[in-house]
Amino acid sequence: MSELKLTPEEVAAVRELVEVAVALKKGGTLGLLKSFTENGDRLLETISEEKALLRLAAIGNSALEPVREIEAEKVNDISMNVEELVNALLRALAETNPKEVPKVGMTGAIGYLRDEDVQKGLGFLLTLAKNLGRVLNEK
Structure with missing residues (x-):
């Protein structure tokens, strides 16, 4: 059997690929990807039969159309405002107990x-x- 010869660039690429795999494993995504590749057909069939997901997809698709129409120069302002507003809402929700209002x-x-x-x-x-x-x- 011949010995595998790798260039320094190839070694770096393999090292980076291993780092990505470790990060995916730590984040729990690797198992999800593995399951999807092993059971993709069944998973897609299950998803297609789930009415709530289909409804959510329809609503999400409806929300995308106005996003497509936003003028490019407004995207940055909207993005910053959404980030600030969601941050404030989440912090306010954390401080507000509905049972104590x-x-x-x-x-x-x-x-x-x-x-x-x-x-x-x-x-x-x-x-x-x-x-x-x-x-x-x-x-």
Whole structure:
């Protein structure tokens, strides 16, 4: 049997491939990929029979069309705003226990309006509502 001769570039490529495999294994993706290659036909059949996934795919596809229509110069601003907003929403959700939220009437709501954080949140929502209304009127 002949001895395998590898160039330094080939050795580097094999080393990098092993690093990728280790990262996939640590992240749990390697097992998923292995299972998919071994059982791909059954997996696709199962997915195609799952009505909830088909509905989710239909909704997701509907959401993609407006994304395709976004002007290229607005993508960066939207991306930054989505990142900041999702971060704020997740942090706020972590700090808010739905079981501990008090009932608030009209007087309580007026009292909340003195709070700077409520003012900021309301300002955001009202600005969003104004911009949403303007865009809806354009269509």
